[in-house]
Amino acid sequence: QLRSMMEEILISDILIPADKVAHVQIGNSIEHALLVLTKSGYSMVPVLDLEYKLHGLISSAMVLDSIFGLERVEFERLSSIKVEDVMNKDIPRLNLDSQFQNGLLTVIDNAFVCVENSEGTFEGILTRREILKKINKEVRT
Amino acid sequence: QLRSMMEEILISDILIPADKVAHVQIGNSIEHALLVLTKSGYSMVPVLDLEYKLHGLISSAMVLDSIFGLERVEFERLSSIKVEDVMNKDIPRLNLDSQFQNGLLTVIDNAFVCVENSEGTFEGILTRREILKKINKEVRT
Numbered sequence: 001q002l003r004s005m006m007e008e009i010l011i012s013d014i015l016i017p018a019d020k021v022a023h024v025q026i027g028n029s030i031e032h033a034l035l036v037l038t039k040s041g042y043s044m045v046p047v048l049d050l051e052y053k054l055h056g057l058i059s060s061a062m063v064l065d066s067i068f069g070l071e072r073v074e075f076e077r078l079s080s081i082k083v084e085d086v087m088n089k090d091i092p093r094l095n096l097d098s099q100f101q102n103g104l105l106t107v108i109d110n111a112f113v114c115v116e117n118s119e120g121t122f123e124g125i126l127t128r129r130e131i132l133k134k135i136n137k138e139v140r141t
Numbered sequence: 142q143l144r145s146m147m148e149e150i151l152i153s154d155i156l157i158p159a160d161k162v163a164h165v166q167i168g169n170s171i172e173h174a175l176l177v178l179t180k181s182g183y184s185m186v187p188v189l190d191l192e193y194k195l196h197g198l199i200s201s202a203m204v205l206d207s208i209f210g211l212e213r214v215e216f217e218r219l220s221s222i223k224v225e226d227v228m229n230k231d232i233p234r235l236n237l238d239s240q241f242q243n244g245l246l247t248v249i250d251n252a253f254v255c256v257e258n259s260e261g262t263f264e265g266i267l268t269r270r271e272i273l274k275k276i277n278k279e280v281r282t
């Protein structure tokens with residue numbers, strides 16, 4: 001039964017831990033963000049501060065959209081815009097004791113979800129890939 | 142039973158049809174591709190030709206990586222590079238009679254999969270979101 005299997009999975013079992021998550025820092029320019037996004041190959045990453053608190057999510061589409069002028073793309077403005085001016089602050093969050101079903105529900109509309117602990121510190125991310133792997137494994141057995 | 146449910150779902154039930162899929166054309170510059178990607182908000186889209194044959198996939202990360210010079214990002218080169226020079230040609234494909242289980246297996250490693258008909262013409266895409274919605278609905282009932 002898929003639902004009973006889901007009750008047994010802990011978020012911590014399938015979490016990608018913070019130290020493996022590419023991210024940018026509050027105060028960075030969007031030029032730096034574009035470098036991190038391009039070199040990591042990820043289309044969207046978390047924005048954290050020095051205390052590992054989560055502030056938002058930033059993507060290459062958000063960065064590029066912010067420099068699309070009426071006549072041309074204004075690449076020279078990249079170094080003068082900060083990630084906090086462009087990032088999405090209205091983001092879903094789970095915590096370490098959240099249920100797998102909540103994770104499944106949240107990744108319907110989000111490619112990944114950030115996970116925090118009870119202090120509000122960033123612990124890692126839950127991705128669609130990890131959830132789909134678990135479901136596929138269950139279906140095969 | 143999730144597996145029996147999966148045997149009843151047709152790819153055509155959950156397909157996003159070709160006319161709703163943002164894409165770029167063979168022969169376009171990567172500057173045009175970056176415009177389509179940024180304005181559509183999608184991180185990766187198919188590359189088609191005028192006969193709606195599928196040639197590859199292109200993302201903003203691939204485009205930007207191709208103009209990252211040693212010293213700076215060479216934005217002026219965007220208009221002179223074609224999508225075929227940068228796109229990923231080695232891509233998974235399903236056809237209209239593929240099984241849902243194959244779709245599930247393929248989206249473990251791919252955010253979406255292109256679907257073709259028996260003539261090799263592009264029919265649309267299968268996305269992780271559509272698959273997760275179906276699975277979630279099944280788990281809830």
Ligand SMILES: Nc1ncnc2c1ncn2[C@@H]1O[C@@H]2COP(=O)(O)O[C@H]3[C@@H](O)[C@H](n4cnc5c(N)ncnc54)O[C@@H]3COP(=O)(O)O[C@H]2[C@H]1O
Pocket residue numbers: 016020021022023040041042043044045046111112125127128129130184249250251252
């Ligand atoms: N370097 C790589 N190696 C192997 N496969 C790769 C890859 N980069 C991307 N992919 C594949 O492409 C999917 C979409 O990646 P995207 O960067 O758009 O979207 C990613 C990205 O925005 C974020 N993400 C995943 N892992 C991350 C990490 N380690 N650090 C930061 N963000 C991450 O979560 C989203 C969903 O990730 P998910 O794994 O479900 O899905 C990934 C994965 O299946």
Ligand SMILES: Nc1ncnc2c1ncn2[C@@H]1O[C@@H]2COP(=O)(O)O[C@H]3[C@@H](O)[C@H](n4cnc5c(N)ncnc54)O[C@@H]3COP(=O)(O)O[C@H]2[C@H]1O
Pocket residue numbers: 043108109110111157161162163164181182183184185186187252253266268269270271
């Ligand atoms: N305009 C929008 N409105 C609402 N939600 C949006 C959205 N743009 C992105 N999302 C959300 O973000 C997820 C990742 O989008 P991404 O563009 O990286 O990755 C997308 C994109 O590369 C491609 N894709 C999806 N729909 C497309 C379309 N109509 N045309 C072209 N490519 C599409 O398939 C990937 C997975 O799509 P999926 O729907 O599973 O997952 C989407 C969806 O949940």
